[in-house]
Amino acid sequence: xxxRIVALSSVYACLCAGLATLQAQEFKLFDRTVQVHGFASQGxxxxxxxxxxxxxxxxxxxxxxxxxxxxxxxxxxKLRVGAQGYDRNLGQLGQYHPSLDWAVVDxxxxxxxxxxxxxxKTILGLYSDTQDLDFIRTFALLPQSIYPIDIRDATIxxxxxxxxGAVPLKHGRGDLSYTAWAGHRRDSNYxxxxxFLQKYGVAGSTYGGLQYGADLRWNTPLKGLLIGASRxxxxxxxxxxxxxxxxxxxQYSAVSKADWTNQFYGxxxxxxxxxxxxxxxxxxxxxxxxxxxxxxxxxxxxxAGSYRVTKRLWVGSYYSRYTIxxxxxxxxxxxFPQQTDTSLPANHIYDKVITARVDLNRYWNAKVEGHFxxxxxxxxxxxxxxxxxxxxxxSPNTNALVLKTSVSF
Amino acid sequence: xxxxxxxxxxxxxxxxxxxxAFSGEPKVIANLSVQIDKxxxxxxxxxxxxxxxxxxxxxxxxxxFEKNGPAHETFLRQYLGSTDGDLRYYFQALxxxxxxxxxxxxxxxxxxxxxxAKTRGAIGYVxxxxxxxxxxxxxxxxxxxxAQRKLITxxxxxxPETLKRLSIGGTVRLQVTISPKGNVETVAxxxxxxxxxxxxxxxxxxxxxxxxxxxxxxxxxxSFDPHR
Numbered sequence: 001x002x003x004r005i006v007a008l009s010s011v012y013a014c015l016c017a018g019l020a021t022l023q024a025q026e027f028k029l030f031d032r033t034v035q036v037h038g039f040a041s042q043g044x045x046x047x048x049x050x051x052x053x054x055x056x057x058x059x060x061x062x063x064x065x066x067x068x069x070x071x072x073x074x075x076x077x078k079l080r081v082g083a084q085g086y087d088r089n090l091g092q093l094g095q096y097h098p099s100l101d102w103a104v105v106d107x108x109x110x111x112x113x114x115x116x117x118x119x120x121k122t123i124l125g126l127y128s129d130t131q132d133l134d135f136i137r138t139f140a141l142l143p144q145s146i147y148p149i150d151i152r153d154a155t156i157x158x159x160x161x162x163x164x165g166a167v168p169l170k171h172g173r174g175d176l177s178y179t180a181w182a183g184h185r186r187d188s189n190y191x192x193x194x195x196f197l198q199k200y201g202v203a204g205s206t207y208g209g210l211q212y213g214a215d216l217r218w219n220t221p222l223k224g225l226l227i228g229a230s231r232x233x234x235x236x237x238x239x240x241x242x243x244x245x246x247x248x249x250x251q252y253s254a255v256s257k258a259d260w261t262n263q264f265y266g267x268x269x270x271x272x273x274x275x276x277x278x279x280x281x282x283x284x285x286x287x288x289x290x291x292x293x294x295x296x297x298x299x300x301x302x303x304a305g306s307y308r309v310t311k312r313l314w315v316g317s318y319y320s321r322y323t324i325x326x327x328x329x330x331x332x333x334x335x336f337p338q339q340t341d342t343s344l345p346a347n348h349i350y351d352k353v354i355t356a357r358v359d360l361n362r363y364w365n366a367k368v369e370g371h372f373x374x375x376x377x378x379x380x381x382x383x384x385x386x387x388x389x390x391x392x393x394x395s396p397n398t399n400a401l402v403l404k405t406s407v408s409f
Numbered sequence: 410x411x412x413x414x415x416x417x418x419x420x421x422x423x424x425x426x427x428x429x430a431f432s433g434e435p436k437v438i439a440n441l442s443v444q445i446d447k448x449x450x451x452x453x454x455x456x457x458x459x460x461x462x463x464x465x466x467x468x469x470x471x472x473x474f475e476k477n478g479p480a481h482e483t484f485l486r487q488y489l490g491s492t493d494g495d496l497r498y499y500f501q502a503l504x505x506x507x508x509x510x511x512x513x514x515x516x517x518x519x520x521x522x523x524x525x526a527k528t529r530g531a532i533g534y535v536x537x538x539x540x541x542x543x544x545x546x547x548x549x550x551x552x553x554x555x556a557q558r559k560l561i562t563x564x565x566x567x568x569p570e571t572l573k574r575l576s577i578g579g580t581v582r583l584q585v586t587i588s589p590k591g592n593v594e595t596v597a598x599x600x601x602x603x604x605x606x607x608x609x610x611x612x613x614x615x616x617x618x619x620x621x622x623x624x625x626x627x628x629x630x631x632s633f634d635p636h637r
Binding site for chain 1 (some may be wrong): 462499
């Protein structure tokens, strides 16, 4: 592990050192231009109380690194191919195990109809497909009620295909863009679900299954205003084993009975001002070992605004609200907490955020961000706060300082 | 007679030079393989944001950007409603999510003209005073808004007496930008006799249109008939 960290640190240092002069690279292959782009980010998080996002943040943690590199080529007028590798370390998650982020063959027949297949980034709301790319935004962390960084695997990509396109509406009524998709999701062994289940003693877990959905967005005639809606359905299976010391090992399995997400969103850009807001409801009904049913109802929304003060300085703020209710019935229902009162700190996270971003040059930025959170939302669904890194229990409030710097080319 | 010769000489000199312009309005240029002469502002936006890569007739098009400079800033503001920084984030979102490529970026007007001239389907933009030999200049019209912007006050252009007497006439094509309040903000020459164009532009600058939700760009043609 130590060698891996040293090696990755060296790569990161080289990237940073070279970025002052680094341009996007391209080369020719079979008389086609191949573009090469990459990014890397390093964060530091300090919290005044609970440990957050599986990091030891109460002591200050820099275990907040990610990077990616891609190659892509426009093979013909309509055909484009490309792939991106991605790696991260976020506290106990990722742990520098690289993954294929996306690998796509994309054929656009017409502006109103195209297809892409392979490992494809999932479109769900405004930012699911770009949630790793903090360097294109003001904020260091997206609103965690909608885009929890710890469980990115849930919405990041699918092995399958999309159909997509954009249709102009008559009489100047704007454009409609659509994406419909289906594929297989497979969570990393170092993902938040797998880590989360360890608190129940579940080991060696594999998590994944079919996901399909659609997104429809309307670029309205009012300049800068976009509104849209997304829907995702899933049929997931979780397999692992539970070890009870002195008793033995038992098989653990959980299968979806119903698993869907609805998301509604809007975005408004005018000059230096950007405002966006989203609402998501996620219903997760699963059968555990064929005997117990758990139903989690997760709801979140946020309102965010950012403003460009100067060419290099942005400021922003958002309010993010996450609530969960969860009920269980059946043979081992007592293993799961019954959560029905969202006013309790265990069942919500309300997060007020302020941030500032400075662009040091075209390729390099730095951010400072404050989070003022009420609640810790620790429940039957992973979100931000985990008992494994908070063995002494949770405090109701958490204030966090996030520093982050990113480079991209 | 002497004055007529001098005037004719002036006309020929001006006509032999680059197309003159009346403002800093960027010109949208295209490779000669691109069959169209006019393009809507909405289509320009879609092509430069990689939302479409072909025209209605199926011709493939490739956008070409300048890295900086006044034409670049004006073009982004006027046609894309964006800034250089915001545009970079837009393309990075496409590139790092596997949905698009970084567009070609060149350092100067001259490089853009040279690249567009040699690249099939290329579409770029340059400052108004740039020579566009070897490429075609596209007239950009705002088809959606232009139908809604009615001409309220029209001022007829002066027809220079000498040109009329010499039977020099023709049609002048101008690209006009109208403010939301209805005033003509900028006028750029797309084609026609430069002397007549100056007269036409001076008149068009006094025109008043109906108010609209945003700035509108449209093409205006004015005919000078010496026999009328």
